[in-house]
Amino acid sequence: MEDNISNEVIGRSSATERYPNTSDKFSFWITSDKIVNPFDIVESEHLRESRTYGLVTMLEHRTDASSHLANFISNNFGSLAEEPNTPRMGATLAKVNVMMNTNDIYMPIENEKNVRFSNESGIHIALGIDTMEDKRKIPAGLIKMSNEEEAVVYIDSNYVLGPESAHINISGISGLATKTSYAMFLLQSLLQSIQSEDIAVIIMNVKHGDLLQIDEPPKELSEEQKGLWIKLGLEPKPFDNVHYFLPRGKNRQANSYVLPRNYEIFAYALEDSVTKLDLLFSNIPDPTETIDSLIGEIQNGFGTTQFKGVTTWNDLLNAEPLAKNGQSQKIGDIRSSSVGKFRRHLRRIVQTRTTGLFTDQRTRMEQNLSERLREIEGGHTYVVDIAKLNDTEQSFIFGDIVRTIYELFAESDETFNLPEKVIIFVDELNKYAPAGGKESALIEQILDISERGRSLGVILFSAQQFMSAVHSRVTGNCATKILGRSTSSEVNMPDYRFLDQDLKMSLTRLAKGELLLQHAVFRQPVKVIFPKPAYRQND
Amino acid sequence: MKELSSIFKTILRVIKEHLDIVPAIGNATEELTSIDVEERDDEIISREHQQIDSYVETPAPQWQSKKIEPIYRKQDNFFNYFMDGTYRHYFLATGLEHHNSTPIFLAQIGASILHRDQLGKLSVIEKLNKMYILLAQARVSATTWQKIEEILAQFKDKNIELFDLSDDDVFSGKCDNLTDLRRRGDVKVRWIMSQLEKKLMIQFRNKNKDGWFIKDGILRYGSFDANFALPKTIGVAKRMASVQNFRFIKQQNTVNLLRGLPYEHRTPVYGGLDAKTGFWYLRLRKLQHLQYPLFGIVKVEIPNLESQPITTELVNYISSALIAERFVTPYGSDQRWHAHLYPIYKAEQVAKQSFYSNDVIQGIINWQ
Numbered sequence: 035m036e037d038n039i040s041n042e043v044i045g046r047s048s049a050t051e052r053y054p055n056t057s058d059k060f061s062f063w064i065t066s067d068k069i070v071n072p073f074d075i076v077e078s079e080h081l082r083e084s085r086t087y088g089l090v091t092m093l094e095h096r097t098d099a100s101s102h103l104a105n106f107i108s109n110n111f112g113s114l115a116e117e118p119n120t121p122r123m124g125a126t127l128a129k130v131n132v133m134m135n136t137n138d139i140y141m142p143i144e145n146e147k148n149v150r151f152s153n154e155s156g157i158h159i160a161l162g163i164d165t166m167e168d169k170r171k172i173p174a175g176l177i178k179m180s181n182e183e184e185a186v187v188y189i190d191s192n193y194v195l196g197p198e199s200a201h202i203n204i205s206g207i208s209g210l211a212t213k214t215s216y217a218m219f220l221l222q223s224l225l226q227s228i229q230s231e232d233i234a235v236i237i238m239n240v241k242h243g244d245l246l247q248i249d250e251p252p253k254e255l256s257e258e259q260k261g262l263w264i265k266l267g268l269e270p271k272p273f274d275n276v277h278y279f280l281p282r283g284k285n286r287q288a289n290s291y292v293l294p295r296n297y298e299i300f301a302y303a304l305e306d307s308v309t310k311l312d313l314l315f316s317n318i319p320d321p322t323e324t325i326d327s328l329i330g331e332i333q334n335g336f337g338t339t340q341f342k343g344v345t346t347w348n349d350l351l352n353a354e355p356l357a358k359n360g361q362s363q364k365i366g367d368i369r370s371s372s373v374g375k376f377r378r379h380l381r382r383i384v385q386t387r388t389t390g391l392f393t394d395q396r397t398r399m400e401q402n403l404s405e406r407l408r409e410i411e412g413g414h415t416y417v418v419d420i421a422k423l424n425d426t427e428q429s430f431i432f433g434d435i436v437r438t439i440y441e442l443f444a445e446s447d448e449t450f451n452l453p454e455k456v457i458i459f460v461d462e463l464n465k466y467a468p469a470g471g472k473e474s475a476l477i478e479q480i481l482d483i484s485e486r487g488r489s490l491g492v493i494l495f496s497a498q499q500f501m502s503a504v505h506s507r508v509t510g511n512c513a514t515k516i517l518g519r520s521t522s523s524e525v526n527m528p529d530y531r532f533l534d535q536d537l538k539m540s541l542t543r544l545a546k547g548e549l550l551l552q553h554a555v556f557r558q559p560v561k562v563i564f565p566k567p568a569y570r571q572n573d
Numbered sequence: 574m575k576e577l578s579s580i581f582k583t584i585l586r587v588i589k590e591h592l593d594i595v596p597a598i599g600n601a602t603e604e605l606t607s608i609d610v611e612e613r614d615d616e617i618i619s620r621e622h623q624q625i626d627s628y629v630e631t632p633a634p635q636w637q638s639k640k641i642e643p644i645y646r647k648q649d650n651f652f653n654y655f656m657d658g659t660y661r662h663y664f665l666a667t668g669l670e671h672h673n674s675t676p677i678f679l680a681q682i683g684a685s686i687l688h689r690d691q692l693g694k695l696s697v698i699e700k701l702n703k704m705y706i707l708l709a710q711a712r713v714s715a716t717t718w719q720k721i722e723e724i725l726a727q728f729k730d731k732n733i734e735l736f737d738l739s740d741d742d743v744f745s746g747k748c749d750n751l752t753d754l755r756r757r758g759d760v761k762v763r764w765i766m767s768q769l770e771k772k773l774m775i776q777f778r779n780k781n782k783d784g785w786f787i788k789d790g791i792l793r794y795g796s797f798d799a800n801f802a803l804p805k806t807i808g809v810a811k812r813m814a815s816v817q818n819f820r821f822i823k824q825q826n827t828v829n830l831l832r833g834l835p836y837e838h839r840t841p842v843y844g845g846l847d848a849k850t851g852f853w854y855l856r857l858r859k860l861q862h863l864q865y866p867l868f869g870i871v872k873v874e875i876p877n878l879e880s881q882p883i884t885t886e887l888v889n890y891i892s893s894a895l896i897a898e899r900f901v902t903p904y905g906s907d908q909r910w911h912a913h914l915y916p917i918y919k920a921e922q923v924a925k926q927s928f929y930s931n932d933v934i935q936g937i938i939n940w941q
Contacts, residue, residue, distance in 0.1 A: 098922075100905030107910075108901035111862060119646045120915045121693045122901045 041150040041181075044068045047078055047143045048127065055142040058132050060088065062149040063125045070128050071180045072540045073550075073561035075157050078130075079147045084137035087152060087160030088130035089558040092536035097124035131534055133160045133557040154185040161556045163188050172227045173266040174220060174551060175562025186266055187562050189514060191228055193554040195455050199513030200488035203463070203504070204497040206518020206549070213497040213518060214244060216549055217459050219564045221415075221495070224457075226268050231413040232454040235273075236435060239419040240428070240461045243292025246419060249276035250295070250570035262565035270568035275414040281423055281431070282400055284390035290419045300403040300418075301393045302430075304347050308336045312475035313433035317426055318379050319472065324372040325379075331365050332356075346394035347384045351377055383426050391427050403431065404438040412453030425465060432466050433476040436483055443490040455491045458483070463496040464503035477505060484511040502527035513554040519544040533559065574933065580728055581937045584706065587724040588677065591717040592668030594940050601663040601679065601938040603931055604759055611790055614763070615872070616814035617744060622845055625819045629851040629883050630842035638838040641855065644893040650691050651894035653784030654698070654777075655916035658684035658770040659924045662762045664755070665938055668708060675712035675738065676755045679934065680705040680762045683924030684770045686777055687916055695919055701773050702927045703732045705765060709739035709754050736765060778803050785891075789917045792850060792874045802849070804881045807891060808874040811912035813854070813867075819843070830854070832866040839892045842875075842883050851875050851883045855892050857899040858911055869911040871895065 045064040049055040060078065064070050074090045099105045099122060106112050108122065132140070136159065157177060158164045171188035178184050192198040202220065204213045221235055239245040249272050263270035276294075282301035283289030290297075307314065311329045320326055335341045335355070344350050351357065355365055362374035384392035396402065407416065418435060420428045439456050446452050460466070467480045483494050484507060494508075501509050501517075502524060509515070509529060517533075524530075525538040532552065533541075537559065541550060544561070552559040588594070628634055644651065662680035686699040706725060710718045725735035738757060739748040744764040745757055774788060785805045792808035815827040834840065834856045842851040851874070858869030873895065877883055895914075903918045904910040929937075 098903070098906060099901075104903075104905040105901070107862075107904040110900060116643070116897075116900055117645065117647070118901045118915075119693065119897045119899075120689060120695060120901065120919075122915070123695065123919055 041153055041183075043148040043150055044070065044076070044181075045128070045149045047145060047147040047149060049142065049145045055144075057140040057142055060086075060130050060132065060143040061127050062130065063127050064093075069180045070126075072537065073177075074128075074179045074181075075133070075152045075160050075177070075185075075560070076128070076130060076149050077152045077156050077160070078143050078149045080135060080137075080143055081139050081141060082137055084135050084139050085156075086135045086139075086143055087133040087156060089133055089160075089560070090128045091131050091534050091540075092129045093126055094129070095124055095126045097122045129536060131558050134162070151179055151181045151183055153183055157183075157185040157187075161187065161558075161560065163555070166190050166555070169228075172220070173223050173268055174553070175549065175564045176262065176266060177560055177562055184265070187551060187560055189551075189553045190555045191224070193513045194224070195228070195233075195457075195493055196488040196491065199511075199554050200493050201484060201512040202493075202495045202514045202516065203501065203509050203512035204495075204516040204518070204549075205501040205520065206499065206516075206544075207520055208499055212547060212549065213516075214241070214461055215567055216516060216518075216564055217461075217495055217497055218245070218248070218567050218569070221457065221459065222271075222273065222568070223266070223268055225273075230274075234410045234412050234453040234456045235415040236407070236410075236439070236456065236458045237415065237417045238432060238435075238458075238460040239417055239421055241421055243290065243419075243421070244571065245417055246278060246290065246292040246294045247570040248273045248415070248417065248567075252566075252568060252570050255566065255568055259566045259568075262563075263568065266565070268565075270565065272569035273415045275411075277414060277416045279401065279403060279406065279416065279418045281389065281391050281419060281427075282393065283422075284388075286390070286397070286400075288419075289389055289391075289422045291421055294417075298401045298406070299399060300406070301396050301400040302391055302403075303393055303396045304345065304350055306396070306402045306404070307392075308333055310430070310434050310437065313437065313479070314383060314426070314430050315379065316429050316433060316474040316476035324368060325376055328365065328368050328373060328376050331368065347380075347392055348394055351381050351385070387424060387426075389423050389427060391423060391431075404434055407435060407438050408442055410439070410442070410453065410456060429466055429476055432460055433479055436476075436479045439492055440479065440482055440487065440490070443492050453491075455493055457493045457495055459495040459497075461497045463508065464498040464500065467505040467508045469503050469505055481505070481507055484508045500524050500527075501529045515552045517541055517544075517550040517552070517559075518548075519546075574937075577929070577933075578937045580731060580733065582939070584721075584724055584728070584733075585938065585940060587720055588668065588706075588708075589940060591720055592670050592675075592713065594677075595667040595669065596940040597664045597666055599935055600940060601665050601931075601935050603934075604662050604664055604678070606660075606759060610759075610763060611810055612812040612814055614744075615791055615810060615812070616816055619814045619817050623817055625817050625843045625845070627844040627848060628841050629844040629848050629877050630853075630888060631882060631884050634841035634885070636841070638834055638840055639889070640835075641837050641839055641889060641892045641896055643837070643897040644890070645897045646689075646691075646693055649894065650689065651785055651890070652787055652898065652916075653689055654686055654781070654786040655689065655695075655789075655914070655920050656684065656686045656699075656770065656774055656777075656786065657789035657917050657920035657924060658682065658766045658773075659921045660762050660766045661925075661928055662707075662758060663934055663938075664758070666940060668713065670713050670717060673712045675709040676758060678705075678707040678738070678758045678762070679938065680707060680736075680765065681928045681934075682762065682766045682769055683927055684766070684773050685920045685923040686773065687920045687923065689916055695916055697923050699773055699777050700923065700927070701769055702924070703734065703769065705734050705736045705762070707736045707738045707758060707761060709748070710737040711739035711748060712754070736761070774806075775803070778806065785894075787914065787917060789914075789920070791872070792876065802876040802878060804876075804878055806876065809895070809914060809917070810872040810874070811909045813870075813872040815867075828867065831856075831870055834870060836860065837896055839888070842888055844877070845874070848877055851877050851888075853888065853892075855895055857896055863911055871912050871914075 045062040047062045077085045077087050080086045170191045174189040278294040278297035280288035280290040362370045364370045520541045525541045550559045660682040665677045683702040687695045688698040741747050745760045788808045836859045839855040840853045842853045845852045863869045898914045902910045
């Protein structure tokens with residue numbers, strides 16, 4: 035263990051009758067000329083020459099004034115004309131959550147023990163990074179403490195990509211350009227730190243052209259930002275081997291805000307979609323499951339004599355067996371009125387309201403997305419643009435990707451040449467797996483990934499504004515949670531139970547580019563900063 | 574803590590060997606102190622000098638009260654040092670020897686001097702803490718006293734000493750067979766404290782002659798010890814006796830004199846104790862905020878020294894600086910807040926911080 039005596043003492047532990055130190059928490063007063071902030075990591079001297087590391091969660095200033103009234107009276111009953119001859123005695127106290135002790139001593143910190151800022155080595159000990167194997171370390175940001183001490187934070191690939199645990203979820207209010215930037219930084223970090231040829235990445239572009247130029251260098255990246263990349267042991271560079279898939283528009287051209295240098299257009303004809311019709315109806319309420327039954331009938335009957343002649347969306351909507359002479363027909367036990375409902379919804383989705391994604395016949399230039407994804411390769415990144423699509427289409431495509439990848443890995447044996455891991459990154463997860471939402475084919479698919487993807491090698495990186503808006507089984511299965519600035523009402527939701535009450539309020543004060551990182555290995559969440567993306571962003 | 578426990582075990586063993594002990598409830602009962610002790614001190618001392626018939630201020634005042642404007646620290650950091658002493662004492666037992674008996678007390682006494690810098694920041698500059706075992710020498714045999722004295726002498730370097738409760742002093746008065754020694758304990762402890770304060774202050778002032786010094790309470794002149802005759806030193810009492818008569822002015826006694834003292838006004842400086850001191854009263858706070866007309870007034874005492882004539886100019890300046898000391902106050906923490914000077918309050922707190930808690934005292938006093 036590296037000696038930290040060089041760091042000067044910033045205060046001493048304090049235990050009182052009313053506010054004792056415990057195995058989990060301790061307090062210390064801060065000497066008057068020192069600045070300490072929440073999320074600083076400190077170390078206290080403890081029994082048998084051990085050290086206890088802790089995370090500062092809150093600071094408070096106490097004076098000997100028994101009440102606010104005492105202060106009012108002290109100022110000549112509220113007079114602003116005079117000022118105190120002797121400023122009232124006060125002390126600033128830091129509250130600390132215990133992280134670990136170097137000798138596994140969890141006796142409470144005794145009174146008046148010296149407290150210091152931890153150095154980088156101490157921070158790594160405190161977080162458990164010191165015991166991580168180098169090959170599993172993924173740089174995840176930089177801790178910057180109040181004394182200018184810096185420490186690179188690593189997360190453990192065994193807890194990001196499995197087998198121990200997996201998945202990452204990022205929350206935070208929009209507009210700070212933080213969530214997506216961090217996810218992209220982390221993907222780049224991961225690809226540079228781990229054997230990238232074993233990992234494939236699928237990225238959903240959901241906003242403008244944000245992620246449609248990730249293989250191009252940025253127009254400008256400041257020296258400071260470059261320095262930050264290098265400090266983290268990473269090269270500031272764009273993504274390699276990127277494939278862009280853009281949706282077909284009504285004019286048969288790519289329906290995207292930005293056209294990358296190389297891209298493929300994808301579209302959905304009926305034959306590509308029959309097995310995914312349940313995903314298409316994910317957002318349609320179906321309390322009696324009649325639509326689900328009808329989808330079952332169609333999937334079973336497609337290709338048989340019952341659906342003879344049905345090859346396009348138009349056929350399915352207007353021809354037998356679902357319709358005859360413009361009238362909906364009874365199929366099996368499903369009444370014609372239910373078939374009519376199905377047709378109305380389907381017509382809306384694939385004909386009247388479609389952005390052009392659905393077509394009766396794909397041209398040779400228009401790809402079947404799931405077929406292309408079945409050719410997924412390690413070391414490659416696949417960007418699927420859904421930014422211009424409507425919600426139903428976005429959900430459908432995301433469901434298609436998740437199902438395709440999940441089935442690919444679930445059914446694979448050693449004869450398939452699949453990458454070891456596939457990471458799927460999607461923003462606005464609350465659209466696809468909302469909290470309190472009714473069960474749907476899409477949610478089931480996402481839950482499958484969340485709960486079983488780890489063992490298959492299918493990893494979900496997800497983001498949304500509010501974690502509370504996402505299905506708790508999805509976020510609950512994420513071993514790493516990243517939290518950006520949020521609102522006070524949001525942080526008081528049950529989803530944030532894992533955070534100390536004092537830290538919750540700190541979330542509302544996070545600055546742009548600051549994130550709270552809670553990782554399975556860490557004993558407490560830490561606040562990190564990270565470099566700006568090293569790829570071209572929307573001009 | 575183990576060492577302290579062991580020391581007291583030894584002391585109590587020796588006392589118990591020579592006296593029959595009737596222990597106090599819980600082995601040690603804290604003797605509560607009245608908040609009027611300062612008034613009592615003033616009363617005791619004023620008995621020697623009840624008739625006030627002269628001014629020591631020059632030129633002789635032709636007025637009864639004078640308006641004073643505050644001078645704040647930022648204008649002039651006039652007062653630099655603040656001293657207060659404090660004590661806590663416990664009745665431990667009654668010691669019986671044949672037909673004689675003596676109460677046995679334990680006292681914790683402390684005093685501290687704080688320094689205030691230009692920014693108003695206080696720091697501890699001197700601190701003294703002692704513990705005393707008190708019992709009446711006159712009520713025990715010479716052998717018993719000698720044995721107890723011998724054992725306590727061993728712990729003098731640990732700041733634990735023996736003190737004779739029956740010893741006469743001007744504060745406690747004479748002790749005879751009829752004296753209630755239980756009641757005498759409190760006054761005696763206060764006397765010891767005043768001696769410790771004196772020692773601390775003189776030692777300090779001999780080394781540090783710069784800056785003005787405020788001692789909490791009266792200066793204890795006359796028979797009560799003339800050694801506080803130091804320049805740039807004043808005593809400030811929060812409570813004062815009303816036994817004195819001011820014969821040369823219309824108002825006859827202290828209450829009459831002070832109840833009409835206007836806000837931010839001072840009285841002339843009267844001669845005290847054969848003009849060895851001068852004292853005056855100063856109203857710090859508006860009457861409308863106080864419950865009693867004599868609240869919010871301090872009694873200021875200054876030695877009358879050849880080297881430091883008590884001029885109107887000097888007294889005005891001291892009074893101006895004192896008025897500025899009224900903010901902040903320990904309102905809510907001390908009943909005497911209206912006349913308390915905050916740095917003095919903190920000096921008392923500092924002295925008290927080193928006291929062992931009642932739980933500790935009750936833990937180490939074991940007569941079994």
